[in-house]
Amino acid sequence: MKKLILLSLIMAGMVLMAGFSTPARSQGPAHDEKPTFYRLTPGTYVNGWPRFTMTYPKDWIEQPPLPMKMFRAAPSGPPPQPFFAVTLAPTPLPLDKLATLPMLFAKAMNKDATLVSDKPSQLKDGTPAREIEIQSPHSDGIPGAWLIVSTKKGDTMIQTSVVKTGKIGEDLKAILYPLQYEPGRDEPLKVSPDVREFLDKFSSDMVSHDLTKVMAHYSDRYLESGGKKGEVERLVKEFIGSVTSFEIGITDFEAAGDIVYLAGFMNRSGERWQLRETSIIKENGEWKW
Numbered sequence: 339m340k341k342l343i344l345l346s347l348i349m350a351g352m353v354l355m356a357g358f359s360t361p362a363r364s365q366g367p368a369h370d371e372k373p374t375f376y377r378l379t380p381g382t383y384v385n386g387w388p389r390f391t392m393t394y395p396k397d398w399i400e401q402p403p404l405p406m407k408m409f410r411a412a413p414s415g416p417p418p419q420p421f422f423a424v425t426l427a428p429t430p431l432p433l434d435k436l437a438t439l440p441m442l443f444a445k446a447m448n449k450d451a452t453l454v455s456d457k458p459s460q461l462k463d464g465t466p467a468r469e470i471e472i473q474s475p476h477s478d479g480i481p482g483a484w485l486i487v488s489t490k491k492g493d494t495m496i497q498t499s500v501v502k503t504g505k506i507g508e509d510l511k512a513i514l515y516p517l518q519y520e521p522g523r524d525e526p527l528k529v530s531p532d533v534r535e536f537l538d539k540f541s542s543d544m545v546s547h548d549l550t551k552v553m554a555h556y557s558d559r560y561l562e563s564g565g566k567k568g569e570v571e572r573l574v575k576e577f578i579g580s581v582t583s584f585e586i587g588i589t590d591f592e593a594a595g596d597i598v599y600l601a602g603f604m605n606r607s608g609e610r611w612q613l614r615e616t617s618i619i620k621e622n623g624e625w626k627w
Contacts, residue, residue, distance in 0.1 A: 383409050383424060386601030387589050387612050388491050389523035392498060394422045394513050418480070420502030422513050428609040429495045434458070436488040436495060437470045444474045444484070451475070462516045465489055476503070487514040493610060526587035526602070533598060536618065536625035537586045544584040544606075549575055557619055557626040582607045596620040 381396030394411050401410035401421065412421035431438065437456040444451035451474035459469040467489040474482045485506045486499040498514040500506055529537075536555070543551040553571050560567040583605065590601040597620075602613045618625045 383411070385409070385424065385426070385612075386616065387524055387603050388494060388496075389520040389589070389601075390496070391518045391520070392424060392513075393516060398422065418476075418503050420500060420506075420510060422510075423499050423501070425495075425497040425499070426612050427495050428493050428611060429490075430493065431495075433466060433468055433488065433490055436468055436490075436497070439495075440470065440472055440484065440486060440497075444472050448474050459487065461487070461489060463518065465517075465519075467515075471506075480504075485511060485514065489517070491519070494612075524589055526589060527591055529588050529591050529600075530593070533588075533591075533618070533625060537588070540627075541584040541586055544578065544581050547578050547581065549578055552578065555627055557621055559619075560627055562614065580607065586613065598625075 378400060381393055381398070383392045383394065385391075392409075395413070397413070398411040399414050401412055408426070409424040410421055411423075412419045429436070429439070437453060441451070441453050451472060454471040454473055456468060456470050459467045461467050467487050470486040470488060472484040472486070474484060476482050480503045482501065482503060483506045484499060484501050486497055488495060488497045490496065496517070498517060500510045500513060502510065540552070540555045543555070549571070552574060553567070556567050556570060558567060560570065562570075584607075585605040586602060587605070588600050588602040590599075592599045598618050599616060600613075600618065601616060603610050604613055615627045618627055620626075
């Protein structure tokens with residue numbers, strides 16, 4: 339149990355801190371990389387699974403997402419700029435302990451990082467949440483303010499955050515609360531037999547720990563917000579040896595010829611993660627990510 343909690347802390351913290359330190363790179367709407375039910379609308383973010391919608395300033399630009407389907411958006415212009423982010427990760431921690439995640443890595447990044455506040459709150463629809471504020475001085479001495487609203491849906495942690503230099507005003511704070519769930523969109527759907535066969539074979543190859551077989555399920559044209567097949571292979575290589583079970587559930591599915599757009603989750607070794615990929619393509623008669 340302790341190992342499970344530590345792994346959740348590490349994985350979630352990696353994403354949170356990556357968002358805090360990674361330079362912003364502007365990116366236009368990549369319509370061919372998203373399912374037709376997940377188009378980019380300026381000022382609106384729709385999460386595939388669990389299904390929810392967030393809004394942010396319409397003139398902000400989408401940034402390349404990081405691992406665990408983190409979404410980011412920021413104003414145009416040179417850094418430093420404030421940015422808005424969404425992070426998802428499974429964790430056994432209760433709601434009142436979720437400040438542990440960002441603080442663990444804020445301290446690792448800067449020993450002078452401090453937890454300013456950690457208090458109970460609620461989303462606009464009344465869902466219980468925690469509001470967490472962290473001050474973490476940048477390397478150049480400029481104070482970095484980090485305001486986070488954490489909530490949970492089942493075992494999935496959902497954190498919306500705003501990061502900027504200086505004080506975070508009420509205008510930015512207001513972005514974090516209007517998270518709106520879409521009931522009935524998170525249950526697995528029945529997909530076509532050939533797609534189900536592809537998903538099941540991929541899952542069994544993950545459990546076999548055979549990296550070569552796993553990567554054969556990825557097209558050489560694979561691209562996720564700039565991340566190519568080789569980068570996926572390096573990531574999978576890090577955790578494949580610890581996989582004890584693997585299963586994919588599809589919650590949205592739309593076929594368009596030799597392309598299938600989809601959203602869903604993967605049950606990996608007892609933890610449920612959001613599915614990173616949003617489409618598969620048929621190449622030489624075989625489905626590939």
